[in-house]
Amino acid sequence: MDGLRFDKLRVLVVDDNQHMRKLIVAVLQAVGVRDLFEAPDGEHAWAHLRESNPDVIILDWQMSGMTGLEFVRLLRNSPRSPNVFVPVIMLTGHTHVDHVRQARDAGVNEFLAKPVSVKAILSRLINVIEHPRPFIRTKYYFGPCRRRRSVTVYTGPERRASELTPID
């Protein structure tokens, strides 16, 4: 079958739990990903981002030191970021809608809730390949478009007006 060429993909897995990292890496290796980079925390991932030059980042939210959210904000907004557009799949035990919103507002592309399954990992991976989102730059946000689908009938007030904080 004429399938996806995962062997061409470079993936960075950032998780301070070595067991979860091992599991994600094993699944990715099994589908053919060869260029895999691992980091035990946000600081390491950030320090080696230029050399790992990933096509996709799979990132845990809750880590000691720099959290996943802080990492994404740096990635998207720092002038030192080597690639502000790289897709980020956020791996997390947080499933509350407020947490999903926080991740989205930091610039996360996909949300992968624990417990993880092979299908969930691959579906998020395929989604960032198949459905790349345009990026939006405003005074308050830079990152993938936060709308899942285009909304043409909405006529109310600006929906995020109360959430605005200028980007540093």
Next chain:
Amino acid sequence: MATRDNKAEVIIPPNTLRAKVGSASGKVMLDPAVLKRAEMAMDNLRQEFSGWLAKDIEALANAFSVFAKSPTADNAGYLFRAAHDLKGQATTFEYPLIARVAASLAKLMDGMTSWRASPLPLVAAHVDAIAVIHRERIKDISNRTALVLAEELEARVVKTLAKASQQ
């Protein structure tokens, strides 16, 4: 509320990923054989799950021990993260009731407004329950004894947080 600047720039980054990873036909699809290989990779790791979980449970017990001696914000953070790790991972590692009890502990730690007020016996009861569920290899989510234990702990957390919010 901040003053709104309505200007929004839409940027379409080049889709290098699809060009790089896409199939020769240009269609994005997953080969069923690849999916099967990935499922097998996960299955091969299953024998390690219990050992991995044991290490995570040990980390939780250590975090609790440190917190009990010195209930600082930093140590509360370590304990919360250890509980949160288990909440996220235990179901993947085939112990859903550990995930449930760990979620209750994470909720308790997250909800307490003062670390010093965290009720140590209730925290200890969660840590002990997690250790027992693992030691007894209770993987069945409908195990009556473990369920009653989880429900009791959750109820006490709700009560404790309600009481703490009134103080």
